[in-house]
Amino acid sequence: LAAGCRTERATSVCLLRVFSVCVCHPEEKKSVPSDEPFRVVFRNFQRTLARPVLLGQGEAGAARGTLQVSRHQDHPEVCVYVDASSTLPFVPPKTCAFLGPLFPPLFSPIASFLPSESHGVVLILDGIIQCTERDEFAYQEMISFLPLCCHPNPQRVLIVGGGDDGVAREVAKHPAVLEVHQVEIDERVVELSKQYLPFMACGFESPKLKLTIGDGFEYMKQHEGAFDVIITDSSDPIGPAESLFRESYFELVKRALKPNGIICSQGGSFWLDAGHVRETLDYCRKHFPRVTYGLAAVPSYPTGQIGFFIASLNPETEFREPARQFEDAEIDQLGLRYYTTDVHRAAFTLPRFAAKALNP
Known part of the structure; x- marks a missing residue:
């Protein structure tokens, strides 16, 4: 999993566990694999953009393939993608119903509740975990x-x-x-x-x-x-x-x-x-x-x-x-x-x- 952070010309990555990281600029219209996936550039790191969908992109209802984890849709300059399709087969949980989005009243462009097999109900706002039933x-x-x-x-x-x-x-x-x-x-x-x-x-x-x-x-x-x-x-x-x-x-x-x-x-x-x-x-x-x-x-x-x-x-x-x-x-x-x-x-x-x- 990786958290994407917007900068002027590049993207910093906080790596928790990652299989393949790609950096994408819209003008190039393609994803470019990163040759330094374990490098963390703290000077460009923005804390408020750093909360990935730790469960939502995994067992709580993700689909196999390339997953966009950039938080803000209104900042498309730089995106980070995690491609787990070639190394991590996705096994859907027993329940993976999508219960959102539930905006506008939540001060958030995206609000969803995802049932997770191991963490119970997961509340996600703006693509960011707010709480899980487990912890x-x-x-x-x-x-x-x-x-x-x-x-x-x-x-x-x-x-x-x-x-x-x-x-x-x-x-x-x-x-x-x-x-x-x-x-x-x-x-x-x-x-x-x-x-x-x-x-x-x-x-x-x-x-x-x-x-x-x-x-x-x-x-x-x-x-x-x-x-x-x-x-x-x-x-x-x-x-x-x-x-x-x-x-x-x-x-x-x-x-x-x-x-x-x-x-x-x-x-x-x-x-x-x-x-x-x-x-x-x-x-x-x-x-x-x-x-x-x-x-x-x-x-x-x-x-x-x-x-x-x-x-x-x-x-x-x-x-x-x-x-x-x-x-x-x-x-x-x-x-x-x-x-x-x-x-x-x-x-x-x-x-x-x-x-x-x-x-x-």
């Missing part, structure tokens, strides 16, 4: 329980985005949480999640949840000083989601917190773009006395890891040592499959090169 719980539990367990008493929680409701499902499990307020801009996301992602959308059934369809920015302006924890469950910083990674957003989130409040946002991967991660952390450091970056393993996410920006208004917050610790029996009772107190501590241990790149 979504790892992300949902960590983006929820990392900030919740860093707060001594997280009674009132706000979720910005997260229309699939996986985060709300997990937040509602925490015994200290009394109210879960969620603001999602697109009602169609909620409807589709209920239809195709019931294993996540079950969070809508929680009596703790109050769902608002609207703009998260306006909602927080109207609820200053209202929440103990605010979780931003967004896609990558491209298009509409880009505004959720700017300094102005963190200023707004800060004002919506109660004293000693904590925030947590999806933080991408330092393997793909440490510069963006560092920039966002610096935005947080301007407005919060305590800021850190945590990790979780999510196999269907590029690099197999996803990060989280976590910040607290309480200068005494110790992220590595959770304020609320659960015994194994409690973990089982809550139905958690990834998060534990030990996993919490380990989440803030970064590789040496990453720690040096992300910290002042």
Whole structure:
């Protein structure tokens, strides 16, 4: 599999597993095999274009032959193709129905739900995996329980985005949480999640949840000083989601917190773009006395890891040592499959090169 990234004259390739890579320029009207398939050109690599259809091009309903994996149809200058037909025979899964596209309401030119034999339902937007039934719980539990367990008493929680409701499902499990307020801009996301992602959308059934369809920015302006924890469950910083990674957003989130409040946002991967991660952390450091970056393993996410920006208004917050610790029996009772107190501590241990790149 390869991820294509648009540049002015060439295409950089991030190789996960590849059989044959071809680079195609429209004016040549043909694909040219690459003679350096294992070379990765990081200076041209764009993180936001780097999430291939890891499952969608494979067992989740691909066809044998040459597959275009370039993300943006509106940027046809350069395309990358993976040709697996000569080396990898395709065996269709037992179920490979195509359940899309489901746009326009999803802020995406392509939206599809693909059943996969090994990963269950796969949600793909813009040709990019958003979640799979097999491993979504790892992300949902960590983006929820990392900030919740860093707060001594997280009674009132706000979720910005997260229309699939996986985060709300997990937040509602925490015994200290009394109210879960969620603001999602697109009602169609909620409807589709209920239809195709019931294993996540079950969070809508929680009596703790109050769902608002609207703009998260306006909602927080109207609820200053209202929440103990605010979780931003967004896609990558491209298009509409880009505004959720700017300094102005963190200023707004800060004002919506109660004293000693904590925030947590999806933080991408330092393997793909440490510069963006560092920039966002610096935005947080301007407005919060305590800021850190945590990790979780999510196999269907590029690099197999996803990060989280976590910040607290309480200068005494110790992220590595959770304020609320659960015994194994409690973990089982809550139905958690990834998060534990030990996993919490380990989440803030970064590789040496990453720690040096992300910290002042």
